[in-house]
Amino acid sequence: MTGKELFDRYQLAALRNGLGSREFHYGNILYQALRLEGEEKVFQLLEQAENSGKRIGLGYSIPAQDNRLDPDMAVLV
Numbered sequence: 515m516t517g518k519e520l521f522d523r524y525q526l527a528a529l530r531n532g533l534g535s536r537e538f539h540y541g542n543i544l545y546q547a548l549r550l551e552g553e554e555k556v557f558q559l560l561e562q563a564e565n566s567g568k569r570i571g572l573g574y575s576i577p578a579q580d581n582r583l584d585p586d587m588a589v590l591v
Contacts, residue, residue, distance in 0.1 A: 517557025520564055521548070546572060547588035556588060563590055 515523070521544060528541025547570050548556045559570050572585035 515561075515564065517560040518553075520560040521557060524560075540569065543572060544570060546585075550586060551588045559588055559590060566590070 524537070524544055525541050527537040528535070531537040544556065544560075547559070550572075551559075556570070563569055568590045570588050571591035573587050573589040574585055575587050
């Protein structure tokens with residue numbers, strides 16, 4: 515599957531399973547990652563995650579010493 519197909523599959527699962535589900539939570543992470551990194555990078559990460567059995571998570575590019583509350587990058591976890 516392509517990264518776009520994987521993204522769409524996870525978003526549909528989030529809608530199908532609804533608020534509070536694990537799928538909904540992951541769908542939100544993917545949407546945030548898309549806003550932070552753009553389509554090309556997120557779709558590449560989704561393909562890598564699928565091939566390695568990992569997932570996409572959100573992280574910080576520098577340690578959160580400046581009291582930053584919001585993650586600013588997508589990473590494989």
